[in-house]
Amino acid sequence: MLKPKTKGLFIDVSEFSILAVRTSGYKLPIVIEEIAELPIAQDCSPADVRLFLEQLVDFKGAAYYVARCGIYPDGRFVRYYEVESLAKLKKPNFLADVIQSEFGVDPASHSVSILDARDGSDLDLEKGLSKHLVFCGAPSSAFQQAQDQLLEYGLYPERMELSTSTTLGGICDYVKLNRIAAPVLYIELASEVANFFILNKGRVEVARPVAFGLDSIYPLLQRELGLKDETSARKLFFSNTFDFAEMGPKLLRRLVKELQASAGFYEVQTGLTIERVFLSALPQNLSWIAQTVSDSMGVEVLKPDIGSWLEGLNVSLAEGVELSNLGPRWMSVFSLMGEFNLRQEDLSE
Amino acid sequence: MSKRGNLQPYWRPDFKIGSTLPDIKVVRTGFIINFIAVVCALFVIIMLLQNEYRIFQLNRSVAGIETQIQGATAENASLLKQSEHFRKTAKEIEELQHFYEAPFAANELLVELARLKPNGLLYSAVNFSDTVILTKVGKSTSAKMGYNIRISGQVRDFDILTAFKAALEASSLLQAEGFIVNVNEQVKSPDLITGVVSFDVSITLRAGTAPVGKGGAK
Numbered sequence: 095m096l097k098p099k100t101k102g103l104f105i106d107v108s109e110f111s112i113l114a115v116r117t118s119g120y121k122l123p124i125v126i127e128e129i130a131e132l133p134i135a136q137d138c139s140p141a142d143v144r145l146f147l148e149q150l151v152d153f154k155g156a157a158y159y160v161a162r163c164g165i166y167p168d169g170r171f172v173r174y175y176e177v178e179s180l181a182k183l184k185k186p187n188f189l190a191d192v193i194q195s196e197f198g199v200d201p202a203s204h205s206v207s208i209l210d211a212r213d214g215s216d217l218d219l220e221k222g223l224s225k226h227l228v229f230c231g232a233p234s235s236a237f238q239q240a241q242d243q244l245l246e247y248g249l250y251p252e253r254m255e256l257s258t259s260t261t262l263g264g265i266c267d268y269v270k271l272n273r274i275a276a277p278v279l280y281i282e283l284a285s286e287v288a289n290f291f292i293l294n295k296g297r298v299e300v301a302r303p304v305a306f307g308l309d310s311i312y313p314l315l316q317r318e319l320g321l322k323d324e325t326s327a328r329k330l331f332f333s334n335t336f337d338f339a340e341m342g343p344k345l346l347r348r349l350v351k352e353l354q355a356s357a358g359f360y361e362v363q364t365g366l367t368i369e370r371v372f373l374s375a376l377p378q379n380l381s382w383i384a385q386t387v388s389d390s391m392g393v394e395v396l397k398p399d400i401g402s403w404l405e406g407l408n409v410s411l412a413e414g415v416e417l418s419n420l421g422p423r424w425m426s427v428f429s430l431m432g433e434f435n436l437r438q439e440d441l442s443e
Numbered sequence: 444m445s446k447r448g449n450l451q452p453y454w455r456p457d458f459k460i461g462s463t464l465p466d467i468k469v470v471r472t473g474f475i476i477n478f479i480a481v482v483c484a485l486f487v488i489i490m491l492l493q494n495e496y497r498i499f500q501l502n503r504s505v506a507g508i509e510t511q512i513q514g515a516t517a518e519n520a521s522l523l524k525q526s527e528h529f530r531k532t533a534k535e536i537e538e539l540q541h542f543y544e545a546p547f548a549a550n551e552l553l554v555e556l557a558r559l560k561p562n563g564l565l566y567s568a569v570n571f572s573d574t575v576i577l578t579k580v581g582k583s584t585s586a587k588m589g590y591n592i593r594i595s596g597q598v599r600d601f602d603i604l605t606a607f608k609a610a611l612e613a614s615s616l617l618q619a620e621g622f623i624v625n626v627n628e629q630v631k632s633p634d635l636i637t638g639v640v641s642f643d644v645s646i647t648l649r650a651g652t653a654p655v656g657k658g659g660a661k
Contacts, residue, residue: 241460259456
């Protein structure tokens, strides 16, 4: 009955790359054994992904490897909502109505989870009522599609999580651990949509989408540089050859404007000043985006010290594992390992 | 499939769609373990049942035998009584035999008497009687048998009678072991006409050891 323990595999599948971490297992304490990344090329096939995975873990001839996955399904949303009164919460269909009316999301076709904005715990309607809620989810079809894709890669999702929410949890926990007192701005920028969040001492206080995606940059870029078409603009955008530092602000102007408006509104409302910004998911060569936002808004880029943060979560590193040159996008896959409820810190307020 | 007990991890709800996931359990360890457990359980149960059955059978035969015993007890008691009675009686008989200690058999006596009868002597009657002689030794009384043979007859003359008496005394048969023998005669006057003498010879045998030589006349 004693067989060698199956290794744990944590995967984050974004549109940019697949981040993979092999660990000693899934139960704490976890030891990280190896880290690997597969940038997703245009012509990437499931077979390529499988090959990449087989170099990291031993499938033992099975069709699937059991993994814990973070995904970015199309149409995903993570929204903050403050209920007027706790009494309203108890009304049946109230939450469904909120989803429909406030977010324009059809509860029937979407898979939604409701969390307490203060600590990310599942909203329990019977006890522990909170007026501060975070709704997160995506269309059920999008989840199904993502799941099917994971299966195609040879991954059996023991857990399939919304990376946006998981990473948000990781940042909240990081803020709590390092006792970052000032609010933090967290932006998830993808091709079609951007989500931004404002966290205060580990509690989510703002969560909204911004109608701005990387795709909207390409026409701008094409015009600026006089390129042939959007495709070449896109290629250039993702290449390492061009220095976008100068052109950055122009390309991101709409996004920055939107962020400044929301951040300003928040600062006025709460009297607090946002000091840091964190951008997730973006590959290394797009790090200029974080810099641009930081410069435009006068905030510091949050570059988390992943190693010490993980130690606090009972996740250690095996010999030879280096985290120092990993970009902030790796927060997503490491957040999959985080049991944030174990953090005993009790913050006043 | 949350392995964290009942608590869903904070900030990390699980959106996997279980119904469309493939079944990946290759080795149904649960099944095997259950199977082994059930087999062991069955084995133990069967052993138990076998034992119980054996016990039941033994009990039944025990009960059967006990009924038999009970049935036979009455008969057995009576048989035992009979056996005891037999034993006692046999003992008595032995004692009696020992007590009587007949020196010889009657037919032997008759043959001997017939052999010893000389010519000129007639037996008219032979009587055999016995007595119990009680002797007191200290405080206890012992009983011994005494036998008496009385021969009545006629003889032509005294010489024949004397010879006959001597012959009787010399008879090895009459000199039985463990007996003191005495031969006595009683003579009547002879008949005037015929000259025949009627006599009575009595031989007494008494239990005891005889001194060397014959017993004298009483």
